[in-house]
Amino acid sequence: MSNYAIETRNLKIAYGKKEVIKGVNFKIPEKIVFALMGPSGCGKSTLLRSFNRLLDLNKDARVSGEALLFGQNIYGENVDVMSVRREIGMVFQYPNPFPHLTIYENIAIGLRLNKIVQGREELDSRIKWALEKASLLDEVEDRLDDYPSALSGGQKQRLVIARVLAMKPKVLLLDEPTANVDPVGTKNIENLLMELKKEYTIVLVTHEPAQASRISDYVGFLYLGELVESGPTARIFENPKHELTDRYVRGILA
Amino acid sequence: MGEILVGKIKELKSDVLDMGKLAVTMLKDAVEALKSQNTQLAETVLDRKTEIARMDEAIEEKALRMIALYHPVSRDMRTIAAALKMITYLTRIGRYAKDIAKTAVLLANEPHLSKLVEIPYMADKVVGMIDDALTAFENEELAPLENFAERDDEIDALYYSIFRESITYMMEDAKNITKCIHYIIIARYLERCGDHACKIAEKVHYMVTGEHIEIK
Numbered sequence: 001m002s003n004y005a006i007e008t009r010n011l012k013i014a015y016g017k018k019e020v021i022k023g024v025n026f027k028i029p030e031k032i033v034f035a036l037m038g039p040s041g042c043g044k045s046t047l048l049r050s051f052n053r054l055l056d057l058n059k060d061a062r063v064s065g066e067a068l069l070f071g072q073n074i075y076g077e078n079v080d081v082m083s084v085r086r087e088i089g090m091v092f093q094y095p096n097p098f099p100h101l102t103i104y105e106n107i108a109i110g111l112r113l114n115k116i117v118q119g120r121e122e123l124d125s126r127i128k129w130a131l132e133k134a135s136l137l138d139e140v141e142d143r144l145d146d147y148p149s150a151l152s153g154g155q156k157q158r159l160v161i162a163r164v165l166a167m168k169p170k171v172l173l174l175d176e177p178t179a180n181v182d183p184v185g186t187k188n189i190e191n192l193l194m195e196l197k198k199e200y201t202i203v204l205v206t207h208e209p210a211q212a213s214r215i216s217d218y219v220g221f222l223y224l225g226e227l228v229e230s231g232p233t234a235r236i237f238e239n240p241k242h243e244l245t246d247r248y249v250r251g252i253l254a
Numbered sequence: 255m256g257e258i259l260v261g262k263i264k265e266l267k268s269d270v271l272d273m274g275k276l277a278v279t280m281l282k283d284a285v286e287a288l289k290s291q292n293t294q295l296a297e298t299v300l301d302r303k304t305e306i307a308r309m310d311e312a313i314e315e316k317a318l319r320m321i322a323l324y325h326p327v328s329r330d331m332r333t334i335a336a337a338l339k340m341i342t343y344l345t346r347i348g349r350y351a352k353d354i355a356k357t358a359v360l361l362a363n364e365p366h367l368s369k370l371v372e373i374p375y376m377a378d379k380v381v382g383m384i385d386d387a388l389t390a391f392e393n394e395e396l397a398p399l400e401n402f403a404e405r406d407d408e409i410d411a412l413y414y415s416i417f418r419e420s421i422t423y424m425m426e427d428a429k430n431i432t433k434c435i436h437y438i439i440i441a442r443y444l445e446r447c448g449d450h451a452c453k454i455a456e457k458v459h460y461m462v463t464g465e466h467i468e469i470k
């Protein structure tokens with residue numbers, strides 16, 4: 001087993017002829033928050049999706065090089081894509097709970113489809129556990145049968161996180177999870193991520209350097225498909241080695 | 255937002271440089287007043303003490319506000335951190351200038367011994383170091399800081415030389431004691447100003463490279 005939750009080796013990704021990830025190498029230790037930051041269009045979402053083999057769904061997307069999940073190359077031969085995805089939970093930019101399912105059913109559906117729990121009692125307790133982990137239980141305990149439309153943006157996003165956690169993944173991938181959430185909701189989600197990193201490895205995509213500086217332990221700066229610099233967050237924000245990183249974190253990258 | 259901060263930092267740097275120039279002229283004038291026994295000039299140094307204290311406060315407030323409002327990082331943060339330390343050192347240099355000016359008033363009525371021993375020469379060396387440290391800060395370059403450790407050793411050596419020479423005069427004639435004690439204390443102040451020049455150089459080095467060093 002590798003000490004790293006995720007590691008990439010000369011990972012390249014192209015859509016058709018257009019190469020958007022140009023051979024990146026980094027290592028993400030377990031149980032930390034790793035922030036992937038960079039201006040929009042630089043390839044953050046593409047890179048994040050490759051860790052979950054979500055790009056398989058896109059016929060134009062081509063991946064080469066290696067992406068290792070706990071030491072195993074997920075692009076190797078004979079890899080079971082479903083088992084890779086079970087280790088990884090993904091949260092997207094727009095809070096996307098199923099609108100026609102209740103809060104309870106939003107979490108239950110994945111557990112039922114994958115036959116992960118047996119019987120109503122176990123299901124109940126797993127759902128409560130997930131809501132508790134997502135710091136949402138107190139707010140929705142007495143309205144589990146309401147629809148998510150009654151929730152705030154931040155609460156919806158935490159419901160999605162609860163849905164993901166219920167599957168007990170090892171790694172959480174979040175693609176700009178607070179981009180559409182107000183400041184209070186953002187703070188709640190950031191606090192939640194800091195709590196969750198005790199048990200999970202978290203990869204957070206953000207276009208906001210300030211968010212990366214607030215909550216990440218390690219940070220990678222992606223620019224035009226290249227990993228310009230990565231390292232401990234405090235070091236990158238105090239003393240970046242690369243001129244581009246310096247300009248980006250200072251907010252003066254043209 | 256980044257560009258706004260860049261403008262504010264320029265302003266902050268120019269404030270620190272103004273304060274630096276004030277500290278340097280105070281020190282130069284204090285030693286000149288001592289040398290030429292010009293009590294009027296000494297008095298103007300004493301008057302400038304309030305101005306430098308006012309600058310210290312104003313710059314500190316400005317820098318703290320920048321941190322609160324703009325959450326600076328990287329070189330911006332390092333520049334503000336360097337500025338906050340530098341103004342403390344510059345204030346102390348101003349305070350030593352004031353103390354030297356006070357002594358200049360006390361020693362204005364009798365001729366100096368041996369042309370004030372090596373005090374004016376030592377003062378020139380110290381002022382040169384402060385000037386170079388400020389130039390390095392202004393241009394964000396390390397070249398003017400080369401040899402600072404050697405220059406500081408030279409200042410220390412000058413202090414001991416003034417000390418020994420003054421002791422000799424005191425042993426020759428007890429009437430020289432008051433004057434010589436003052437010379438020794440002034441040399442000690444100048445030596446401290448040299449230390450502060452080194453501290454400023456260390457902060458400028460950190461601002462430019464992100465690495466902490468110790469010059470002495």
Ligand SMILES: Nc1ncnc2c1ncn2[C@@H]1O[C@H](COP(=O)(O)OP(=O)(O)O)[C@@H](O)[C@H]1O
Binds near residue numbers: 020042043046058
């Ligand atoms: N499905 C796709 N097909 C073709 N090009 C795409 C696709 N998705 C993203 N791109 C392009 O890839 C580049 C990186 O996009 P993306 O990974 O979304 O960046 P980010 O998340 O940093 O904003 C962009 O130039 C974008 O236009």
Ligand SMILES: [Mg+2]
Binds near residue numbers: 044045046175
């Ligand atoms: Mg994106």
